[in-house]
Amino acid sequence: MKIIVTDNYEQASLEAFKVMKGVVVKKPNAVLGLATGSTPLGLYKNMIEDHKENGTSYKDVVSFNLDEYVGLPRDHKESYYTFMHTNLFSGLDILEENVHLPYGNTKEDCDAYEKAMEDYSVDVQLLGIGGNGHIGFNEPGTPFTETTHIVELQERTRVDNARFFDNDINQVPTHAITMGIATIMKAKKVLLIATGENKADAVYAMIKGEPTVDCPASALQNHPDVVVVLDKAAASKL
């Protein structure tokens, strides 16, 4: 794992942007694995600015998102479909037909997403990390062998995400569809961003702990090309 520790969120977003831009410039038809959450927002802002100012083009880029809530219509304001269109896709020249997000709640929906990914090889998979060490929505206990599947969200994850749902946990969906850890591990490169003190324990377990299902992100220790971008707070327990 290559670990980059920066002073703050803005710098972490900039370091992550350099990695992402490097991939897209080298390979204009790159396949990007994308993530939601508050963490990648700074990176996405940098990508949009760079596209507008320097003309970096995404017209041949293909994207696959990590996860989506079960039970929210795609046009719900907190669906990850809406999040991605609002915070990234609308600011780039990426083509709608090249954008993929998982959707649904059945095994068939999961298998269809895996099948859609089969024809591609993800060049860089962007990840955030949950306070409990989850990646995508792979909660602690998820076998590393899982592919796209339906998960029941843990209490901590729903509490963490309640801030997007009027701080009302009852509005937070109970289930999600997510790429599995085996799906994530197929990416050629992984770029994980973590900032803030509430990620410090998860970051420690990911990097210094034994690879164990108790910390899903620790699976990344077995991946040959991982860049972890942290701020000082998230790196404080290393």
Ligand code: GLP
């Ligand atoms: C969410 C998402 C993850 C994300 C993580 C951290 O629940 N499913 O993909 O990385 O939790 O979110 P945030 O960046 O808002 O802290």
